[in-house]
Amino acid sequence: KAGVTQTPRYLIKTRGQQVTLSCSPISGHRSVSWYQQTPGQGLQFLFEYFSETQRNKGNFPGRFSGRQFSNSRSEMNVSTLELGDSALYLCASSLDRAGYEQYFGPGTRLTVT
């Protein structure tokens, strides 16, 4: 069974631009969560989608948004990029409940210059 895939793996953007990251969960998994990993803060929860609906949301500004499609694939969008948005963005999928048995993708490394 294929794992969680994320595209692109690396991305360089300029401050003020917007970016869209993509995540394809493990086949059959309906829950997709997004996390931001930075050196000082560890992994921080962004949001979770289940059956095309945002089910949980972390403490991030509205510039961070996401969506999930009917095939469970998910996208995350960050608008008006700031230097502090430079991070590794991780996607994780699970069958239904996000926290348990969650499988992570390799992440997208976003650099904002």
Place this chain on the structure above:
Amino acid sequence: DQQVKQNSPSLSVQEGRISILNCDYTNSMFDYFLWYKKYPAEGPTFLISISSIKDKNEDGRFTVFLNKSAKHLSLHIVPSQPGDSAVYFCAAIPGANNLFFGTGTRLTVIP
């Protein structure tokens, strides 16, 4: 506000000895705890978990201990192997569907 804390950013241990990684939390609503291991350029992989109704869970070389009164959990790896060198994250769930992660501890096992 960091609800899950790993106060040791790094730990070095000799091969064959015990590695003890520590984690503290502040939210008494957490009811499930997990440890993840992360290699460079890979996403975290699940290692071991423990429910708040237990105080110990073992899986091979890995044992997790939970002290609810102290709001503290620890991961013991015995014996430590060079392949265990990675960043270890503890995480907690407050009954809702999102994980709160610690900042990670980089374990280096010296051959």
